[in-house]
Amino acid sequence: MSDAHSDDFDLEDLYDEGIEPDTESSSERLKRAIEMNVLAPARIAIADWRALVGGAILAFFLLMGTVGVWLVKRPTSGDAPVLAAPFESLAYPLGTDVFGQPIHAQLIHATPGMFKMIFAGAVVSVGFAAIVGVVAGFEHGSRIDSFLMTITDVVITIPGLPLIIVITAIFQPENPYIVGVFLGIDNWPGLARTVRSQVLSIREESYVEASEIMGIPMTSILRRDILSQLMPYVMINGALTSRRIIFESVGLYFLGILPFTTFNWGVMMNLAYEGNALTRPDMLPWMVAPMVCIFLLSFGLVLLSQGLDSLFNVRLRARHVNSSKKRTSKSNTANASQGD
Amino acid sequence: MTPQYLLKRLGQALLTFFVTMTVSFLLYQAMPGGPTEAMRSVILSQSGGSVDIDRLNRMIQLYTNVNPDQPMHVQYFNYASDVILRQDLGTSFFKNEEVTTLIMQRIPWSMFISVYALALGYSLSIFLGVMTAYREKSRFDSTVSSLIIGLNSIPYYIVGVVLIYFLAIQNSYFPTGGRIGSGIAPGYNPEFMISLVKHAALPAISMGALATSGALAMRGNAIRVLGEDYIRVAQLRGLRETRIATQYLGHNSILPMYTQFMIGIAGVFSSAVIVEEVFAYPGMGLLMFEAVKTQDYPLLMGTLLVFTAISLTAIFIADLTYTFIDPRISVGE
Amino acid sequence: MSSDDSVLSVDDVSVKFTNSGGLLDMFGEKETVRAVDGISLDIGENDVLTLIGESGCGKSTLGKTLIGAQKPTSGSITYRGQDIWEAKNGKNPAISFSEIRRSLQIIHQDPGSALNPNQRILTSLMLPLKKWNPNLGNEERKKRIYALLERVGLTPAEDFVQRFPHQLSGGEKQRVVLVRSLLLNPDVILADEAISALDVSLRVEMMDLMLELQDLFDTSYIFISHDLSNARYIAEKSGGRIAVMYLGRIVEVGPIEQVIGDPQHPYTQALKWATPNLYGEEDDDLPIRKIDIPDPTNRPSGCHFHPRCPKAREVCQREDPGQFDAGDGHGARCFRVDDTHEYWDSPSIVDD
Amino acid sequence: MRTSNQNDSDVVFEVRDLEVTFGTKRGESRVVRNVDFDIHRNETLGMVGESGSGKSMTSSALMNAVVSPGETSGEVTYYPPDGGEPISVLDLDEDELRRFRWGEVAMVFQGAMSSFNPVKKVRGHFVETLEDHNRDVEAGLERAHKILGDLYLDPDRVLDSYPYELSGGMKQRALIGLALILEPEVLVMDEPTAALDLLMQRSIVALLKELKTEYDLTIIFITHDLPLLTKLADRLIVMYAFDIVEVGSTDDILYDAAHPYTRSLLNATPDLKAPIEEMQSISGAKPDPVTNVPGCSYHPRCPMATEACKAQEPPMEDRSASHRTACIHHEDVSDEIPIPAKPMEGELQ
Amino acid sequence: FDSSGQTTDEESTDSNTDSSSNGGGGSGLADDTLDFPAGRPATDVQFNRYSLGNYAHTLQDQLFEEVARGYADGSVRPDLLEDMTVDGRTLTLTFPEGFKWWNGDDLTAEDYYIGLEIDRLQAPEESPIESNVLVDDYTIERTFKTAVSPNLMKANVAETFVNTPRSVYGEYLTRYEEASSDSEREAVTSDLLDMSITTQQLIDEGLGNALYRVTGFNSSETICELFEDHPYAERTDIPKVRILPETTSDVESLAVNDKLDMNPDVIMSDSQKSTYPDNIENVYRLNWFRTQKFTFNFKNEHIARLPIRRAIVNAVDFESMVAAMRQAGTVGAPAENQTALRSTIHEEYLGSDFVDQLIDYPVGKDLDAATAYMEQAGYSKENGTWVDPNGESFTFTVLTQNNNTQVQATKVFNDQLNAFGIQTKISTVSSTDYYQRLQTYEADIFWIWHVAKALWHPTAYFSNNFYGIEVGDPSSGGETGPTGKPFTTTIPNEVGATEIQGSGKEIQPAELMTTLPNSTSAEEVQEKTRDLVQWFNYALPDFVFVEEDSGYWGDTSDFSMPTGDEHELNTNRPGEFAFKNGWISSNSQ
Ligand SMILES: Nc1ncnc2c1ncn2[C@@H]1O[C@H](COP(=O)(O)OP(=O)(O)OP(=O)(O)O)[C@@H](O)[C@H]1O
Ligand SMILES: Nc1ncnc2c1ncn2[C@@H]1O[C@H](COP(=O)(O)OP(=O)(O)OP(=O)(O)O)[C@@H](O)[C@H]1O
Ligand SMILES: [Mg+2]
């Protein structure tokens, strides 16, 4: 039966597991892992303009944070005239700050820290959410489930920003990874609930029951039947979580609540703002440049998540066209629960 | 709604409050140096580099003689019973005033801007969400959606900074900060009211920017609801468009977001910590910010607890009112 | 049929579902559904049992209990004399639990959701083989799969196995699912509404295929349906039994000719009425007093059917009829089967 | 046998050249193709056909309610009772259409289970329908009580319930009640019973028969379930591949089906009484709305197909006064494809 | 908003506000109202100076008379006092007549005496004071336990205020006097610590005594009006003053938008001049007592090595550090000599000959010298980075506050060290955390101000705490204090020698610093100061890089402000000094 969507993009193709699973060598496994984790998302990205633009922006910043730091010298004070205006010299295309440090170089050297923070925060919150959600979903109705969900509800209701502020004020983290972890603290519960409800609905799918009845081991069911289905949600939420972590971290640096040791967009804003950049036009580029970066990166992440969302939704819809009508409404409610 | 359900939600709220209280107590214990050290640092930083250290040390010593540290469990017990039985959050290190009093003074101001921000942000997100869903894939939809994505990509505090720059510094339409103008007598006179609104406008708008983050999710919901059978049947039934738009589409697309909206209230309220600092608007948020800056732990914990209480109240109200907008809820999750 | 030559037998099994409470749920009142209520049954080799009944009457639950996918609240299920749940928990069972697992398979109602949408057909079919025939070579496995696929008419098999589920039609998917369960060489297959989702024009073919394979593989079927004509087709073609369920109980069981031809229970009669035939007039008067099924959490006293039964009498309200033998392996849970029962003297409770 | 009370002069709906198309990525999808038919006042018209054959689209077109982005063209003329001015449904403006819907033609459609606004009590649905059609709410609710009673429902309980508090069968009947609240002329029922239990389906069909006479309705009933339909319908339309292949009285179709598809369908339909040996399914795949099969759309699956079938699209031909079919071989069909029942010449009018 | 306690505060603003004076105009919010920034909002502070938190440190300066002041030449002279004389161990303070509290009470010596006595009685054993005697209503005799140099005795009361009105504190003093045991005394202390004088109370009870009295306040301003009963009230025609909180309002944009008339203790940097309105001028410029330094933590084994410290000082260019600070509004000059003293008082305490002899560290950078020092210590450069004699690399953590000026200086310092090949990591934390880490010395190098008292006096610089040069408490038993600096150390015999010849001179800096304030004579002060200076110059326990300038700016077109010609202004907060003395008047008439 070919349906209207069969010529649409198929994620299923991306999860091609190969024909000989048992003779799979480690290099093949690696290949498959690359396929699933790198190439597949990349291919997804190309299929939707939002994902494409979002991915491009993300890639741009990633390049900035990896290659950029090699190409552009780490700025130090006195590299160039103080508070030079933008577009005057190729050595400092965006101008310089009060130390005479080129602004573009500061932006570039702030990127790795930003990504470390995002990475740690996203991994921690998404990972934690996934674990809690999957466990709770799997043990649905058990004590573990209600325990985990009670905790989740508790954390969900504690206002995140004040809590994070209190924690960072007390522990004064300097390491970007740790900052990321702290910022991830309030992020997981929403996703954990989503994952749980997803697991519950996936568990309802008869193929999971069939796998169980065929005696397929639980780990295998988890991996093949459940985690692969959760990937879209995890990826979309990863992007949104990253955006939140950028907002919060930059905000806390901007306010001077987080201690800093190296370059950081929020710190640039903080120093410029404290230096009264708003009333001093020569300082404005110092203030505005990091703002633009934050905007661009989070714009990219939102676009990416939007793109992924619509792609995955097309896929879900495509699937539901084929299955019974009763199901469609069920998956709708499941979808409805996600979003920022 | 069953009383059981109510009790359960109430129990949940109390549990959360208790957990937050305990966590904040533990954090208090985890802070480096202990309260005396913190107090010394506070006063040092307060006096900006020109305090007579000897005199300060004498004072601190006097203080510790008078208030020796107690064992942790005793402290916890005292703290918990103060908070729960007497609604006493302790005395600020820094301001030498009851934390409760300080908070009570500030809350109305934060409420003021938050309520405006929420009204602004939520009505806008619901309106835009439904409108874009109605016109899905039209130019209107893509323009508005892109704008929303763009707006959501700007942190609200940057919105605040940009507003200050253009509307307060480049053009003095609004003040850069504070909550009322100098030399204006409070009362129900127009001058005061205008000043009040002018000072609240920019903070409220930047917080409102945060509240519009729901617009896209709203759009998604509305699109899904548009695909529901009952919308089609309502159209077949020849119901008026306005009724379908509000009672069918609007109402049902808000449902999945309702709790999020309510949690969002807490989020928007919490964003006061940053927004009020940017606008030097002396509300709860600035109070907390000052507490952070000065490591005024009793105040910090007090504000955290109050933020939590507000969040819990919002969610509890959400739960209660949810039954009115979604009757299905009372039968279970 | 004695339990010696039966593959599966259940004895007085009940399954209860209680809505579960969370940490803070202690205030909530619990509601219990008796999805299966004291049922005893035997399934023999090459046997076909067809379960029919209204939605929610417990067909699926009974079916899953039979194949060991649902643990009963009480009662026992034995597979070739080995208690299934003892095999799972006990030490050194005569037949291991995993062996039992393999022998009892399921085909779901919805072919759309019975296959992992992210896996190619080959992967979905390989997995169980890999699990159960670890010694088999890869080529060997493929050969088996291809052979079976071609046997159910999915040719060329090489092409089909490379597809994803959404690239197959409903009928094709259902065949793949059938192949998947047969690959394990099971003794019993539970076909839970296996054809309801298919287009009317495809149902007969699918049923034929299943029966054909039953002969080939020596499997028994538990066939669940809410449609009497499909049930009758299967039962009659295979010479199996049919069991009518109502609110967790089997109210009538027996060979097809007798149950359909001479239904004893008023509920079976109503079902028969509700299954119109293409040809021939039927009575339009409702043979039941109430259209709606009672709340399963709060079942009527006595005979559960009495509030809807057009022949209900006072005794039905208070007394629960046991199984009455109507001869030839035909039994019904109705006083009317027993000519001497006090029922006949009891006053009618039907008003009109 | 059944006597149909049809009267050619009293037509409620006249459908001519009805086309419904969707633009898809693969090209234009013609899901209803050039369909002509009439609906007679006070008849029950049944519509059968494979899934996806265009039944729902055709019936939606009667209310100009094809889901977007579907395009409807052709003519759909509605003749009000008492000889009022005929209405061209596809030309109505938005407001006229709004009043026409439910007031003249009501529809109970496939997704009935979710046809109610989940957050509104059933009473609210009745009230708003009355209000938006400017009817007297008091009187309307009184009527609602009666209708619901006729549907074996407890009116007060049902009206004061939220949809989720009702079982599927109750919801379905409440929806039928809602459909009748404005006293429409025509009731279109698109698989109203598909999701229900056997007993409930049959009960509803039994109720419908009573309602029809009591409320003077014209009913269009769409279903896959041919046996059920035969218990209700006066006339049947058989659709295959987005077009009508056969129209006739129920008996015409049951005993003298003239199209090979209809006959195969009859054979494929499980039946308690039919000998099981005679049952067989229709092999082959159903057609795709985007591709155009040249000639008769059924020829790829038809056992009687000849070159002529591939060459041209068969026109509708009269088999009897009440019976028309689109098969050039309809003369030979009785011999080629036997069906359980033999034609009963004598009993046909 | 009625329910909030704020209402009363807000309303009080109104009590004497004449709405006609709100006309505004280019010169500020009102023509004859002097608007200037200071301190924190009056809503946030209280005026019990014994209460730990929230004391109105900055606002009190405007509202209470100051007893005596230090001047940039190093002298301490009376302010409110009519006279202060030294006779042996006794300092006699003579108060003028005619001053009043805002509530009408006479301001007498007792109002000051009470504070002195409470201070002493809180810890009588530790206090350097033997007794305070209230001789009559206008005279106090303050007797020290030991002989102290006269200047130091005067300095003891400098920068103190008459802020303990007898009507409030009298009862506490009585209770202290009556207390017979430590625990009784502690009970009084406890009560005193808990007491609070809110701004509203200050207004209602008239508990201030300066020229302008507070009449209203809210979170964004404090309104003061001329106190007509003040002896100086005749001097000025400015009826009203508005103090805008520095911490919550954006002073910079207020200034740029011409909303301020004066900044009492700050002068504009060049960069600010360009953005401020034209009518704003720097009125008076002063060589302030404050300098800034980097403190070395000797617990770091590398820093503990003298050549490394010298290399660091040689490797950095003070001029560029100061240049960066100027961008943030700090005005000052690079420190020319490493004496630890502000150069203003070199002459008084050291003499130019002595200063000339000292080791001369370059203000700019001398990388050759720095390299030589590193190599001298056995360090070598690998791939542009210095490694220690064992070949191990090392990184110094430099702690600073996330305040703009501090960050600027530290950042440049940091970058220059990195450029030289000494790896450093800058750690920028918020103010309170900074003090927290500063007190526990959790870093290797710290930025910090260098001045422990608001005085141009060696005791302000050689003070055994982090504002001075912290060595630690020698009685603690170890050999070094929290900074790893030894209690006993050796310096060359000869002033200015870079290395110790022979046995050298053994000194105990901590000891010296602790006893410096109790020196019995000016000579002893000089002697100890010279030892300490030589130690500082030789051993570089810390190094000073900038000497700040202060002064005040104002709107000279609307107001006439003293420039220092007619009045001596070379004292702390000169703008405020002028204002409190009634020397500022409006140009409107
Ligand atoms: N996991 C479960 N938890 C709680 N109740 C359940 C569960 N599974 C089934 N039930 C309840 O048990 C009863 C019987 O369910 P079951 O699925 O066996 O019915 P069924 O006859 O198969 O119905 P259908 O024809 O709709 O499939 C129903 O009332 C159902 O609500
Ligand atoms: N929104 C749509 N866009 C494109 N094609 C559609 C759309 N909705 C339906 N179709 C196509 O129109 C054709 C006719 O659909 P219709 O719903 O009328 O079938 P049906 O006969 O009612 O089938 P069923 O018995 O399954 O309800 C189908 O082939 C379907 O794929
Ligand atoms: Mg079932």
Ligand SMILES: [Mg+2]
């Ligand atoms: Mg349809």
